[in-house]
Amino acid sequence: MKENKKALRVLAIVCMLFLSLIGYLTYFEIFLKESVVANSYNKRQWEYSNNKLRGSIYDRDGETLAYSEGEGTDQVRIYPHNGLYSHVIGYHSIIYGNSFLESVYQKELSGNTHLGNILDIKNKLTGEDGFGNNLHLTIDHELQRKALDLLKGRNGAIVAVNPKTGEILAMAGNPIFNPNESDLVENWSIMLESQDSPFISRSLQGLYAPGSTFKLVTAAAALENGYENYTFEDSGSVVIDGMTIRNSGSRSYGALDLTRAFSLSSNVYFATLGVELGESIMKSGAENFGLNKNLPFNLSVRQSTFPYKKMAQTELAASAIGQGQILVTPIQMAMAASAIANDGVMMEPYLVSNITDINRNILFSATPKKYGTSVSIQTAEKLTDMMVEAVNSGTGKNAKISGVLTAGKTGTAQNEKSSAEGGNEHAWFVGFAPADDPQIAVAVILEYSGSSGGSAAAPIAKGVMEAWLK
Amino acid sequence: MDNIYSIYKPVRMVMLFNLLAFILIFFYEGNYDYSTLLWGLGIIMLIYLVYTLIRWKSWGDEYLFLIASMLVSIGLVMIYRLNPEIGQKQIIWFLGGTCLFFFIYLVFNAVPVWSSKRLYYVYPLLSFVLFSLTLFFGRRIGGAINWISIAGITIQPWEIIKLLFVFFSASYYKHRDSLKSLNFTVRGHDIQVKSIYIYGILSYMHMGFLILQREWGGALLFFSIYFTLLYIFESNVKFMLANVILAALGGLSGILFLSHIQTRIDIWLDPWADISGKGYQITQSLFAIGSGGFFGTGIGLGRPELIPAVHTDFIFSAICEEMGIFGGAGVILLYFLMVYRGIKISLKIEDVFYKALALGITVMVGFQTFIIIGGVIKMIPLTGITLPFISYGGSSLISSFIALGVLQAISSGKSFHMEDNHERK
Numbered sequence: 001m002k003e004n005k006k007a008l009r010v011l012a013i014v015c016m017l018f019l020s021l022i023g024y025l026t027y028f029e030i031f032l033k034e035s036v037v038a039n040s041y042n043k044r045q046w047e048y049s050n051n052k053l054r055g056s057i058y059d060r061d062g063e064t065l066a067y068s069e070g071e072g073t074d075q076v077r078i079y080p081h082n083g084l085y086s087h088v089i090g091y092h093s094i095i096y097g098n099s100f101l102e103s104v105y106q107k108e109l110s111g112n113t114h115l116g117n118i119l120d121i122k123n124k125l126t127g128e129d130g131f132g133n134n135l136h137l138t139i140d141h142e143l144q145r146k147a148l149d150l151l152k153g154r155n156g157a158i159v160a161v162n163p164k165t166g167e168i169l170a171m172a173g174n175p176i177f178n179p180n181e182s183d184l185v186e187n188w189s190i191m192l193e194s195q196d197s198p199f200i201s202r203s204l205q206g207l208y209a210p211g212s213t214f215k216l217v218t219a220a221a222a223l224e225n226g227y228e229n230y231t232f233e234d235s236g237s238v239v240i241d242g243m244t245i246r247n248s249g250s251r252s253y254g255a256l257d258l259t260r261a262f263s264l265s266s267n268v269y270f271a272t273l274g275v276e277l278g279e280s281i282m283k284s285g286a287e288n289f290g291l292n293k294n295l296p297f298n299l300s301v302r303q304s305t306f307p308y309k310k311m312a313q314t315e316l317a318a319s320a321i322g323q324g325q326i327l328v329t330p331i332q333m334a335m336a337a338s339a340i341a342n343d344g345v346m347m348e349p350y351l352v353s354n355i356t357d358i359n360r361n362i363l364f365s366a367t368p369k370k371y372g373t374s375v376s377i378q379t380a381e382k383l384t385d386m387m388v389e390a391v392n393s394g395t396g397k398n399a400k401i402s403g404v405l406t407a408g409k410t411g412t413a414q415n416e417k418s419s420a421e422g423g424n425e426h427a428w429f430v431g432f433a434p435a436d437d438p439q440i441a442v443a444v445i446l447e448y449s450g451s452s453g454g455s456a457a458a459p460i461a462k463g464v465m466e467a468w469l470k
Numbered sequence: 471m472d473n474i475y476s477i478y479k480p481v482r483m484v485m486l487f488n489l490l491a492f493i494l495i496f497f498y499e500g501n502y503d504y505s506t507l508l509w510g511l512g513i514i515m516l517i518y519l520v521y522t523l524i525r526w527k528s529w530g531d532e533y534l535f536l537i538a539s540m541l542v543s544i545g546l547v548m549i550y551r552l553n554p555e556i557g558q559k560q561i562i563w564f565l566g567g568t569c570l571f572f573f574i575y576l577v578f579n580a581v582p583v584w585s586s587k588r589l590y591y592v593y594p595l596l597s598f599v600l601f602s603l604t605l606f607f608g609r610r611i612g613g614a615i616n617w618i619s620i621a622g623i624t625i626q627p628w629e630i631i632k633l634l635f636v637f638f639s640a641s642y643y644k645h646r647d648s649l650k651s652l653n654f655t656v657r658g659h660d661i662q663v664k665s666i667y668i669y670g671i672l673s674y675m676h677m678g679f680l681i682l683q684r685e686w687g688g689a690l691l692f693f694s695i696y697f698t699l700l701y702i703f704e705s706n707v708k709f710m711l712a713n714v715i716l717a718a719l720g721g722l723s724g725i726l727f728l729s730h731i732q733t734r735i736d737i738w739l740d741p742w743a744d745i746s747g748k749g750y751q752i753t754q755s756l757f758a759i760g761s762g763g764f765f766g767t768g769i770g771l772g773r774p775e776l777i778p779a780v781h782t783d784f785i786f787s788a789i790c791e792e793m794g795i796f797g798g799a800g801v802i803l804l805y806f807l808m809v810y811r812g813i814k815i816s817l818k819i820e821d822v823f824y825k826a827l828a829l830g831i832t833v834m835v836g837f838q839t840f841i842i843i844g845g846v847i848k849m850i851p852l853t854g855i856t857l858p859f860i861s862y863g864g865s866s867l868i869s870s871f872i873a874l875g876v877l878q879a880i881s882s883g884k885s886f887h888m889e890d891n892h893e894r895k
Contacts, residue, residue, distance in 0.1 A: 003703060010698055010813070011809065011813045014809050014837075017836075018803075018805065018806045018836075018840065020849070021840065021849065024847060025790070025847055028847065029759075029760075029764060029795050033756075033759075033760035036760045037760040039742075039745070041750075041754075042761075043773070094776070097746060192733075195729065
């Protein structure tokens, strides 16, 4: 019978499929497994060599952000504030491993570190063995909470820094995830496949077009290179090498000098200024603010890029207003603002201020470090004045804090999802306060929000700075 | 071999395996929990009882249940060792599955209505109702919306729909010549849709629902069943080619336009690129398989609990870690034996409905096994479906045993006695 013959062929095919499974398993066992099992993510290798209780993590005022309960291998990691620190502390999970600070400070938290070795002997003698070390962060819990609340669930990021030291005061972003083990288990595969990538820190890994906030860099380059008195007759749009550049709403502002152009965020003025400055000044200006360099930090930060090799006039014009191929991370913009706030000196950002053992003996203490000089002190002062002007009478009015001199710059960045008619732009705000004695610098971005930086991002930055200065 | 004292009788091997495994777990646990031994004894008795009953009543193929119970035993030992509590639940599911196996066996033989032409449209209708229920009331667990919750019990309807689909297909091949084609008139032109196209469209609708639920493995499984039966029973080469082209186009557009499928392919090609995120599960699975070596670490001595979803989709990796590649190969060979028995049963049947049904169920088990094992060892892209008879979970075990019950009933030959049973021994 014909059908039986075919059925036997099907049997032969299934047989071959199964044999191929066995064959692949054998091949894997003989040829592939060596390199596979040696991977550092194979926890069988670093199986708890000791059963110390994992250390806790605290904010700058001693608020507990993460702690462990239980004994030995039955420990449970508890995050009392759920998702609030999902992109700062991350998770520590028996099943999924570690992420963010839990991963970077695995040794210290688990107690398997040279730091505590001498004390360990003492602890063994006194019977106080069995505890990992604690991390003390520069984060302010209240400010962090406030920052996340201000985002109201919208996708985006907020980074707040102390410009004088580089301490990260708050670093929040959406979407978040709940790092507690049971929630991780329940939502893991959904989160993995989610288009929103909740495991990614927007603040550190998100690369965005900076839009008009980049005019800070262009203006700094102009000031440093003697273009302070550059003026241009702004008629609402300008054609550069065949490409038309328009102001927001095609408004024409007439004769503009640098300060007014900055405050009104004139694209026409800055595009022509960029062409005037030329490639090498624009590029070194951007690199002075840390683009094309790896920012040293406790967590890994993606490099902000100014990727041009040889620039055409149109590219110069676009990059001067923060469009084109320039991409920046929110933390980089926060550091740029803090450099201006700190007399032109960019400090190294950091998150972990102290590491202590169970008895609160300090094992490590961070000291503020200078990262580089972005601009001269004179330029920093002029930029500050321009940023104050932008908040007092320009596009950044919504960031004005009553009784406090506030400096800032808005940005509305077109991106791959924006159409020619607009929509989906990133709303940006970078700034600091008080302008005469800066205590906090912030960068705020709402991704694909479609609203302007002045209307959507500035109020958030105001809220964060106000909360800190109170 | 017929010596009553011989240990080499297959059923005694299965019993011995359970005895040794549960004694091992009893000692491994360290707290010498006697209930472990009781549960193990329960399984041994259950298997012996069922096997004896099948032989005594000569209820068809005596090896089918033995193979299944060996697979269940291996799964149970792994699950029990990972977590005694859910191991006990699985034992209760096994008991339930066995009862259902008998129930289905008896009902299937007692009321031979299954091949009736009237049911041809009832099967897909039932499937679509279940699918719609899942989509409307479904819960998303592990990326796919495939669970519904009834009175606190969550079930996966597509595990049952699998069987309805096989029944539907078998019913089509039985009645295809007498099935009416769909005739209607558009602007004076008479249009005739042949029954085979209606069958094809209904089949693809099943797969469409599964894609909506993001049950990619399920869609692939349905297509393999559909195409295998088409290959065996359909002589229209053009129609088959059209199906191949359609499937190729469907697969290609899935790869090009569905980001979820792209993600899975990216992970398959290079899980190491995102080892802490998207590649986590599969790399943990590979660590487990690699750590086991050829002979395994021994039951209770590995760390398979490090793999996410180890009880369900990744149980095979746990078996490889603790029972070795040889253990894994053994499991694969057991599935092969089951497929072999299934096809052997189908060869003797003249009646197209029962023949197609036996073949459909057999290839269903075979392909499902290949899809999930291939996935966890990274031979093919991973799609989360369960390993029949072994994975933890009521829906999976119950549907596997229903399928087995049907196959058992067909093998007894009693169900189509009235019609054309030439092959009864």
